[in-house]
């Protein structure tokens with residue numbers, strides 16, 4: 299395509315990450331001619347929006363598509379971010395995915411008086427009967443408007459964090475203790491920094507229990523199939539890590555190594571950061587989540603007569619550190635030597651380019667398992683699109699299958715009668 303060009307395809311997939319590739323594979327299976335437009339490179343976010351030492355959160359046997367294993371990697375190991383990129387590049391070649399890189403989709407609108415959509419891209423116009431938005435679950439970094447630039451602190455989002463050397467000398471406040479926040483805080487602590495970690499509500503599964511990784515336990519216990527977060531738990535993040543070979547995230551152990559835990563970060567004024575008095579409660583809930591998974595796992599072992607080694611020591615909870623029993627409710631950042639803040643506070647999505655009737659009154663994608671109310675418009679890869687696995691590597695592949703099947707059925711109706 300050259301700028302000013304115009305072409306027609308049956309299906310247009312926007313985004314060349316794991317979701318776009320999964321979509322391509324299933325569209326090919328269904329014989330649907332398509333193109334995948336990617337504004338940067340395949341798996342771009344794994345290349346340029348992740349920190350240097352990041353490894354996958356799940357082991358290689360699990361965090362992959364069904365039709366290809368990670369080459370040269372122990373199935374129980376955790377792929378580095380570069381290995382993930384390589385994996386998806388190889389996958390795109392294997393399935394001969396029609397990906398065009400460096401093409402930005404600027405606007406997609408429904409045609410007037412005829413079916414289908416018109417996409418304006420940085421390389422011309424594409425007409426398509428079906429459009430799948432595969433632009434990612436985590437697109438726009440969210441930083442609460444709390445600390446003004448004039449405060450003289452270096453502030454960055456977890457998606458811009460690369461390594462400890464990138465930050466100015468001094469202590470660091472990491473806000474958010476989901477998988478990104480805990481891993482970054484741990485890396486900073488190991489590099490010799492003083493670290494404050496602001497811990498909100500979280501789930502905290504054991505990395506491994508009775509010889510099996512937690513991804514296996516979630517699978518056999520049917521938890522990956524959950525269709526919606528538990529009531530009231532919509533914002534609960536999951537604290538899990540594959541770093542260093544994979545260890546259970548243990549906030550008490552982090553504190554024992556010198557990390558200062560604080561509650562949710564709620565306000566900033568006159569150089570002082572304030573924290574909610576919820577640290578003990580958040581940690582206790584994380585513990586309860588951890589222990590409940592052990593209970594369910596034990597019950598599963600008994601019920602199914604499995605021969606998995608017992609692991610009573612997994613229930614040992616270390617002593618509560620002082621920062622947990624007498625939590626800081628405010629911190630004079632300069633006084634504590636804090637020179638930077640890493641906000642591991644999540645992401646939003648931006649569908650400004652998708653100008654179709656597929657959104658609710660709050661502007662959120664409105665869909666059922668990715669099938670929107672706008673005929674022919676689809677979403678893929680969003681958190682909880684069909685279930686807990688939807689935004690993860692292995693889960694998106696199955697969701698893509700459902701959408702491709704839906705497109706195949708719809709084109710059958712469209713073709714009827716001539």
Ligand SMILES: Cc1cc2nc3c(=O)[nH]c(=O)nc-3n(C[C@H](O)[C@H](O)[C@H](O)COP(=O)(O)OP(=O)(O)OC[C@H]3O[C@@H](n4cnc5c(N)ncnc54)[C@H](O)[C@@H]3O)c2cc1C
Nearest residue numbers: 313315316317336337342354355402403433434679690691
């Ligand atoms: C730090 C971190 C670690 C993670 N680790 C794991 C893990 O270990 N295992 C796991 O299963 N999941 C993990 N995830 C979750 C998930 O797998 C990733 O977020 C993954 O990148 C999502 O893939 P995707 O294809 O849905 O979206 P993305 O990777 O975001 O890909 C979307 C693509 O669309 C392109 N794009 C966007 N808008 C346009 C446009 N208008 N025109 C053209 N192109 C466009 C982007 O450039 C991008 O390449 C992690 C997420 C984060 C943030």
